[in-house]
Amino acid sequence: MTAFAAALALLPAMGAGILMGFATSKAVDATARQPEASGKINSILLLGLALTESTAIYSFVIALILAVK
Amino acid sequence: MNTVTIVKLAVAAVAFAAFLALWCKKRHDTLDEPDPKKAKKKRRLPFFGMVISAWFFVACVVNLVTGGSSGIHLELEMLSPRVQLGPVSVARTTLTGYCVLAVIAILCVLFRIFAVPKFKDEPRGLQNAMEAAVEFVDKFVHDNAGDLSPALPAYMFSVATLLIGCAMSELLGQRPPTSDVEYTFSLALCTFFLINWYGVRKKGLFGRIKSLASPSPMIMPMRILSDCAAPVSLACRLFGNMLGGMIVMDLLKNSLGGYAVGVTTLAGLYFNLFHPLIQTYIFIILSLTFIREATE
Numbered sequence: 001m002t003a004f005a006a007a008l009a010l011l012p013a014m015g016a017g018i019l020m021g022f023a024t025s026k027a028v029d030a031t032a033r034q035p036e037a038s039g040k041i042n043s044i045l046l047l048g049l050a051l052t053e054s055t056a057i058y059s060f061v062i063a064l065i066l067a068v069k
Numbered sequence: 070m071n072t073v074t075i076v077k078l079a080v081a082a083v084a085f086a087a088f089l090a091l092w093c094k095k096r097h098d099t100l101d102e103p104d105p106k107k108a109k110k111k112r113r114l115p116f117f118g119m120v121i122s123a124w125f126f127v128a129c130v131v132n133l134v135t136g137g138s139s140g141i142h143l144e145l146e147m148l149s150p151r152v153q154l155g156p157v158s159v160a161r162t163t164l165t166g167y168c169v170l171a172v173i174a175i176l177c178v179l180f181r182i183f184a185v186p187k188f189k190d191e192p193r194g195l196q197n198a199m200e201a202a203v204e205f206v207d208k209f210v211h212d213n214a215g216d217l218s219p220a221l222p223a224y225m226f227s228v229a230t231l232l233i234g235c236a237m238s239e240l241l242g243q244r245p246p247t248s249d250v251e252y253t254f255s256l257a258l259c260t261f262f263l264i265n266w267y268g269v270r271k272k273g274l275f276g277r278i279k280s281l282a283s284p285s286p287m288i289m290p291m292r293i294l295s296d297c298a299a300p301v302s303l304a305c306r307l308f309g310n311m312l313g314g315m316i317v318m319d320l321l322k323n324s325l326g327g328y329a330v331g332v333t334t335l336a337g338l339y340f341n342l343f344h345p346l347i348q349t350y351i352f353i354i355l356s357l358t359f360i361r362e363a364t365e
Contacts, residue, residue: 043354046347046350047351050355053306054302054306058305060313061309064145064147
């Protein structure tokens with residue numbers, strides 16, 4: 001049962017993956033439109049990706065806590 | 070030694086010999102080729118064949134010696150095992166972290182004694198690189214957190230060095246200190262202290278409390294809660310990423326057995342080099358963003 005719970009706890013990783021893809025596609029759009037702003041877009045993108053990724057990381061840590069005795 | 074192993078070894082050896090012969094022939098053919106790039110391109114296919122067959126041969130030999138893979142199994146502990154050092158019990162990862170710190174400190178002292186007195190007005194070589202690095206970090210911190218104190222870029226630079234050194238310690242077979250939640254949480258607590266230190270120093274104690282209650286006093290508990298969540302999120306992010314990389318590397322090594330020769334090297338380029346660099350960048354840029362938020 002705990003293994004099942006650990007698997008369920010990893011569900012947010014799916015959302016994080018999809019949404020990181022969205023964010024990156026928007027950043028690519030923005031860079032294509034305004035190549036001179038790429039440095040600024042890059043740093044904002046990395047910050048946003050880090051914050052989005054933390055969802056997946058939390059779920060991963062919780063799954064580990066559940067699965068590892 | 071059963072027949073399958075013998076056949077595998079024989080196939081690998083014959084393939085290696087064949088590719089070697091082909092490579093020699095191509096090399097002989099392209100000796101008078103005027104364009105060296107073109108000649109290289111023609112030799113590329115037999116070269117890759119040689120590398121792959123040599124890898125297969127070595128993997129088979131390693132499998133033969135060590136008994137090969139025993140299936141996927143992973144022994145993982147969230148907290149690292151502890152060792153007894155006299156009266157105190159210390160986590161293994163903390164000891165590794167101190168070793169990394171010692172190496173970095175010795176390097177710094179050597180730089181100070183041997184390299185810094187030779188510095189001239191016109192930078193050359195090593196001095197150029199060091200000045201560029203220091204200037205880059207100064208500018209980076211200034212852009213992201215404003216002009217707070219000359220100690221902040223120095224601290225961030227040392228944290229970056231420490232984090233990258235910790236990730237490199239995995240290459241020596243140690244569990245990286247950053248894959249232990251105690252270690253990352255202590256670093257995140259330093260960031261938490263810096264956030265409040267600079268916030269109080271810039272605005273005064275009452276200014277800091279007032280900025281926490283800025284739109285209305287009703288929101289103050291939420292603001293305090295989100296401030297306290299910052300170090301937890303920093304620590305968990307670094308810990309989860311490093312532990313994930315370590316688990317992937319361990320699984321690769323355990324499940325592939327002898328075939329892991331070379332594969333882990335390529336995977337390690339990502340998981341031990343590129344990934345820690347990005348995580349270090351994120352740790353530092355998030356710390357600086359939190360500090361700027363507190364001081365604005």
